[in-house]
Amino acid sequence: MTKEITIEDFLKVDIRVGRVLEVSEFPEARKPAYKLKIDFGDGIGIRKSSAQITKLYEPGELVGRQVMAVVNFPPRQIGPFMSEVLVLGFSDADGNISLAAPDHDVPIGGRLH
Structure with missing residues (x-):
C-alpha cells in the first residue's frame, strides 16, 4: 500500500525534462553507474x-536523449562526484533501471504536469 500525499506535497517536487549532453563512466561508484551532464535549459x-x-x-545511445529528473533536491555526494539532480526511472523484473522520459520530443526545462 502506498502512503497518500496531498497535491500540495506533489507540487513541491520539481520534475523537469532535460537533454543528456555527456555521459562518462563512473568506476568509483559502488554499483555500476554513469556520470551524466544534462541540459535543462x-x-x-x-x-x-x-x-x-x-x-x-550504452553511453552513445544516451547522448541527445531526453530524460526526466527531480531538480529541486539538494546536491548529494556520491563518492568523489556531486550529483545535482535525481534522474527518474523504473526497475524491470531483474532490477535494471529503465529511464522515465516523454514519448515525444518536448522543450527542455518543461515541468511535469
Missing part, C-alpha cells in the same frame, strides 16, 4: 547526475 541550466543505468543503456 534557461533558468536551471546544465546539471550533473549519477545514474545506475549501465545494464540497459
